[in-house]
Amino acid sequence: MKYVLRKFFWFFFALYIAVTINFILPRLMPGDPASVLVNKLQGVEEGSMEAIRAAFGIDTDKSILAQYGDYLINILKGDLGISISNYPYKVWDVLSKALPWTIGLMGIATLFSFIIGTFIGIVVAWKRKTKVANSVLGIFLFIRSFPYFWLGLILVYFFAFKKPLFPLGGAYSIGVFRGDGLPFIKSVIYHGILPGLTIAISSMGYWMLTIRNNMINVLAEDYIIVARAKGLPLTQIMNKYAARNAILPSVSGFAMALGFIIGGSLLTEMVFSYPGIGFMLYQAVQQQDYPLIQAIFLFIAIAVMTANFLSDIVIMLLDPRVRDGGKK
Amino acid sequence: MIKDMLKLFFINKKAFAGLIILSLFILMALFAPMIAPYGPKQNENDGEKFPLMASPSSEHILGTTNAGYDLYSQLIYGSRVTLFVGILTGLITTFISLSVGLFSGYLRGTVDDVISFVNNVFLVIPSLPLVIVIASYIPMRGVLPIILVLALTGWAWGSRVVRAQVLTIGEREFIKVAEVMGEKTVIIVFREILPNIISLVMAIFFTSTIAAIIGEATLEFIGLGNISTVTWGTMLFWAQNNAALLLDAWWWFLPPGLFIGILGTSFALMNFAIDEISNPKIRKR
Amino acid sequence: MGDIILKLQNLEAGYIIKQGDIKAVDNVNFELKRGEFLGIAGESGCGKSTLAYTIMGLLEDNGRIFNGEILYQDKDLTSMTENELKAIRWQNISMVFQSAMNALNPVMKIGNQLIDTILSHKKDFTKRDAINKSKEMLKLVDITEDRMNAFPHQLSGGMKQRVMIAMAMILEPDIIIMDEPTTALDVVVQRTIIDKISDLRKQFNFSVIFITHDLSLLVEISDKLIIMYSGQIIESGLANKVYNNPLHPYTKGLMNSFPSLTGKLQDFGGIPGKPPNFLKLPGGCRFHTRCPMKQDICSKVAPPLQQINNDHTARCHFVKKGN
Numbered sequence: 001m002k003y004v005l006r007k008f009f010w011f012f013f014a015l016y017i018a019v020t021i022n023f024i025l026p027r028l029m030p031g032d033p034a035s036v037l038v039n040k041l042q043g044v045e046e047g048s049m050e051a052i053r054a055a056f057g058i059d060t061d062k063s064i065l066a067q068y069g070d071y072l073i074n075i076l077k078g079d080l081g082i083s084i085s086n087y088p089y090k091v092w093d094v095l096s097k098a099l100p101w102t103i104g105l106m107g108i109a110t111l112f113s114f115i116i117g118t119f120i121g122i123v124v125a126w127k128r129k130t131k132v133a134n135s136v137l138g139i140f141l142f143i144r145s146f147p148y149f150w151l152g153l154i155l156v157y158f159f160a161f162k163k164p165l166f167p168l169g170g171a172y173s174i175g176v177f178r179g180d181g182l183p184f185i186k187s188v189i190y191h192g193i194l195p196g197l198t199i200a201i202s203s204m205g206y207w208m209l210t211i212r213n214n215m216i217n218v219l220a221e222d223y224i225i226v227a228r229a230k231g232l233p234l235t236q237i238m239n240k241y242a243a244r245n246a247i248l249p250s251v252s253g254f255a256m257a258l259g260f261i262i263g264g265s266l267l268t269e270m271v272f273s274y275p276g277i278g279f280m281l282y283q284a285v286q287q288q289d290y291p292l293i294q295a296i297f298l299f300i301a302i303a304v305m306t307a308n309f310l311s312d313i314v315i316m317l318l319d320p321r322v323r324d325g326g327k328k
Numbered sequence: 329m330i331k332d333m334l335k336l337f338f339i340n341k342k343a344f345a346g347l348i349i350l351s352l353f354i355l356m357a358l359f360a361p362m363i364a365p366y367g368p369k370q371n372e373n374d375g376e377k378f379p380l381m382a383s384p385s386s387e388h389i390l391g392t393t394n395a396g397y398d399l400y401s402q403l404i405y406g407s408r409v410t411l412f413v414g415i416l417t418g419l420i421t422t423f424i425s426l427s428v429g430l431f432s433g434y435l436r437g438t439v440d441d442v443i444s445f446v447n448n449v450f451l452v453i454p455s456l457p458l459v460i461v462i463a464s465y466i467p468m469r470g471v472l473p474i475i476l477v478l479a480l481t482g483w484a485w486g487s488r489v490v491r492a493q494v495l496t497i498g499e500r501e502f503i504k505v506a507e508v509m510g511e512k513t514v515i516i517v518f519r520e521i522l523p524n525i526i527s528l529v530m531a532i533f534f535t536s537t538i539a540a541i542i543g544e545a546t547l548e549f550i551g552l553g554n555i556s557t558v559t560w561g562t563m564l565f566w567a568q569n570n571a572a573l574l575l576d577a578w579w580w581f582l583p584p585g586l587f588i589g590i591l592g593t594s595f596a597l598m599n600f601a602i603d604e605i606s607n608p609k610i611r612k613r
Numbered sequence: 614m615g616d617i618i619l620k621l622q623n624l625e626a627g628y629i630i631k632q633g634d635i636k637a638v639d640n641v642n643f644e645l646k647r648g649e650f651l652g653i654a655g656e657s658g659c660g661k662s663t664l665a666y667t668i669m670g671l672l673e674d675n676g677r678i679f680n681g682e683i684l685y686q687d688k689d690l691t692s693m694t695e696n697e698l699k700a701i702r703w704q705n706i707s708m709v710f711q712s713a714m715n716a717l718n719p720v721m722k723i724g725n726q727l728i729d730t731i732l733s734h735k736k737d738f739t740k741r742d743a744i745n746k747s748k749e750m751l752k753l754v755d756i757t758e759d760r761m762n763a764f765p766h767q768l769s770g771g772m773k774q775r776v777m778i779a780m781a782m783i784l785e786p787d788i789i790i791m792d793e794p795t796t797a798l799d800v801v802v803q804r805t806i807i808d809k810i811s812d813l814r815k816q817f818n819f820s821v822i823f824i825t826h827d828l829s830l831l832v833e834i835s836d837k838l839i840i841m842y843s844g845q846i847i848e849s850g851l852a853n854k855v856y857n858n859p860l861h862p863y864t865k866g867l868m869n870s871f872p873s874l875t876g877k878l879q880d881f882g883g884i885p886g887k888p889p890n891f892l893k894l895p896g897g898c899r900f901h902t903r904c905p906m907k908q909d910i911c912s913k914v915a916p917p918l919q920q921i922n923n924d925h926t927a928r929c930h931f932v933k934k935g936n
């Protein structure tokens with residue numbers, strides 16, 4: 001229990017730091033984003049400016065501490081200001097439209113890639129002396145060296161442009177609507193395959209390599225030799241002794257990797273014009289929509305930290321040493 | 329010990345392959361003016377304008393851009409900035425990781441607590457979004473901000489690994505002996521500890537260089553780089569912004585990405601080899 | 614003492630590495646009787662663990678048996694298939710490994726680790742039977758049955774090692790090989806564990822091959838002693854004979870030594886210098902580079918292992934019959 005509390009505390013603290021970084025960044029930056037904002041916001045009614053004023057320090061008459069206080073309160077209220085490029089919509093409204101797409105696409109793709117990548121990694125480690133295992137390893141090593149967005153481009157080029165098996169982009173066909181039910185869902189799945197594949201293929205290598213390295217370390221442990229000596233069936237050694245131990249670092253590294261994968265997914269969305277937060281970030285960057293950029297960053301940070309917290313909890317369930325507070 | 333490692337490094341097939349590929353790219357960058365038929369931003373030769381958006385031909389092996397630049401020449405010149413940014417960022421990142429990790433791991437106590445805390449915060453803050461946010465604020469578009477931003481957001485992983493390693497080494501007999509003999513901290517760290525983590529340092533360098541190369545390309549691709557310099561990343565930016573894909577101009581967006589990947593692979597190969605050499609467990613059972 | 618159950622004949626085994634072959638077990642012969650306690654001693658790196666792993670058929674991937682036979686009840690283990698070996702391993706010959714600390718799966722309750730051993734061999738056992746048997750075994754090594762639900766990290770080093778001993782005994786084998794079972798433990802715990810082993814052996818009449826670098830541990834409990842140097846047996850015989858009348862200079866060196874806890878000290882006891890590299894073995898007697906009694910012949914002619922008197926052999930030019 002102490003462990004959970006400690007992790008919970010850390011979760012909130014990290015969150016707080018991320019929120020604060022979000023506050024400090026625009027003030028540290030050389031470009032004076034505040035004045036850019038003032039220019040862009042000309043004509044915006046005063047009432048909706050409150051959150052932006054605090055967050056970017058446009059209220060020059062207020063002290064920085066007061067601005068910070070206002071900013072924190074606004075965040076707690078869920079008020080992230082208005083989106084410049086989507087005026088007069090609030091940042092939160094814009095964001096909440098994009099979120100489900102990203103979460104759905106990335107969530108499913110990441111889950112798939114974690115499961116498949118981990119499985120492949122275990123097999124590759126187990127059979128590491130074979131040619132097949134080595135070539136699989138080589139292929140993943142190679143794929144991992146490419147930028148996500150380029151892999152996305154290539155997939156679009158070959159499977160949407162050259163051979164129009166899949167759509168070029170977007171999340172569903174024009175002319176299909178949410179209310180349509182099954183046709184809508186079908187369209188969404190159809191549009192999600194290529195971007196999902198991009199995310200899955202490029203992140204799979206990470207999971208595969210991580211678990212492979214863990215497995216190789218674990219396979220040299222004495223308890224594996226003992227398990228073999230005891231005459232346990234191979235599947236039992238592989239699952240209950242080797243993989244069960246090798247998966248631990250993968251799980252505890254999940255959040256860190258997630259930050260990396262989210263980064264890649266953002267780019268994937270940009271390539272596929274997929275209406276998630278990645279594509280939104282892209283547009284926001286083009287139009288210097290700082291409130292939106294900040295909000296997206298904040299949101300991603302929250303997502304990663306939540307994932308971090310969850311993986312800490314899962315580790316606790318999987319590793320008795322952590323449960324007893326013995327090992328970090 | 330370092331010598332033995334280097335020797336093994338040259339014997340190892342993967343390392344050797346990686347080294348060869350990297351050397352080819354470095355040669356390409358150094359001798360770009362000699363290899364490339366034209367300059368990166370040359371759109372005419374002897375008063376004769378280059379065709380726009382041309383497909384590959386004998387004059388233009390990889391065709392031309394919509395501004396009439398020769399893509400083959402751009403590809404070759406592009407290696408310069410790409411390599412420079414990648415390697416320099418890799419070096420800076422490694423340096424930060426190493427110094428932070430070494431001292432935090434060796435000094436322990438409060439110093440370590442504070443550094444570890446900051447380190448952990450940096451670890452969980454997703455770096456690419458942070459990089460994008462920061463880069464979007466910086467008015468100056470160029471190579472320097474990219475290097476700084478990538479290095480400042482990329483060190484956390486490395487320093488944590490170094491710290492963990494230093495903690496275990498610090499327990500060993502010979503460090504204790506050095507301490508008892510009253511050696512200065514700095515001397516212990518550099519003379520006794522550093523040589524023992526040399527393979528780790530190399531691994532961090534290779535990993536962060538790959539990350540930097542991809543990071544640079546990414547930033548430039550979204551338009552956060554200096555789009556008037558020619559790098560593999562900006563080539564992809566222009567290709568994307570001129571809908572090269574829909575125009576079936578594969579020669580525009582395929583080669584730069586491929587080169588990024590191959591360059592990345594060369595570092596990955598060396599990284600892998602280091603792991604094979606320094607982790608005896610890989611050879612076992 | 615009963616019939617011979619294990620017999621090694623001209624056993625040569627070791628590892629193949631890029632730089633050459635390492636023959637860490639070189640022409641080893643011995644016999645083990647039922648219920649007998651055989652002690653094997655030697656410096657770190659002399660091939661003790663390799664010998665143990667060879668008998669178990671558990672050599673690493675680059676390990677090889679180059680020559681010789683391992684006869685368990687007259688069946689040659691070296692020519693058996695992996696499946697045939699599996700039937701004998703643990704069921705008839707089991708082992709306690711060198712590093713007790715890591716020999717237990719950290720994420721599994723120790724009870725389950727005992728139970729899975731039973732269930733994978735005894736097809737007629739129910740889960741209930743296996744649980745009962747495991748509790749019984751734990752009791753034998755003085756661990757209460759509520760520890761069945763403990764995870765390895767919740768036990769002390771000595772307890773873990775006792776669990777490993779229980780695990781080695783659980784199928785009631787004829788032979789248990791113990792590879793430095795006490796090395797990582799402190800002296801008091803070492804003592805209790807060795808006493809325990811000695812008790813259990815009397816009770817269940819299994820044979821023990823006890824490997825250590827600390828000769829002093831072996832003296833009281835061994836029936837026979839083998840001293841290894843650089844892969845070879847350099848002296849062997851009844852324990853009290855070897856102990857009271859060591860013949861080989863190396864054994865003498867071992868006798869007046871107080872080995873460190875890790876056995877990794879460069880100067881092993883009274884003997885200065887390091888054991889030779891397996892890839893660059895010296896000509897003649899392998900010990901001559903460190904031998905205080907070295908003569909010209911030692912670097913030229915390799916001495917054979919000769920019978921000095923009843924139940925006592927040594928590999929040295931200067932020990933004579935009736936000595």
Ligand SMILES: Nc1ncnc2c1ncn2[C@@H]1O[C@H](COP(=O)(O)OP(=O)(O)OP(=O)(O)O)[C@@H](O)[C@H]1O
Binds near residue numbers: 629630659663676
């Ligand atoms: N997998 C391997 N590949 C190559 N050489 C090996 C391998 N395992 C062990 N060796 C070498 O074989 C020799 C014998 O090793 P072994 O482990 O049998 O020694 P030991 O007597 O058990 O030592 P210790 O008291 O330290 O356990 C050593 O020189 C060792 O370096």
Ligand SMILES: [Mg+2]
Binds near residue numbers: 661663711792
């Ligand atoms: Mg050993």
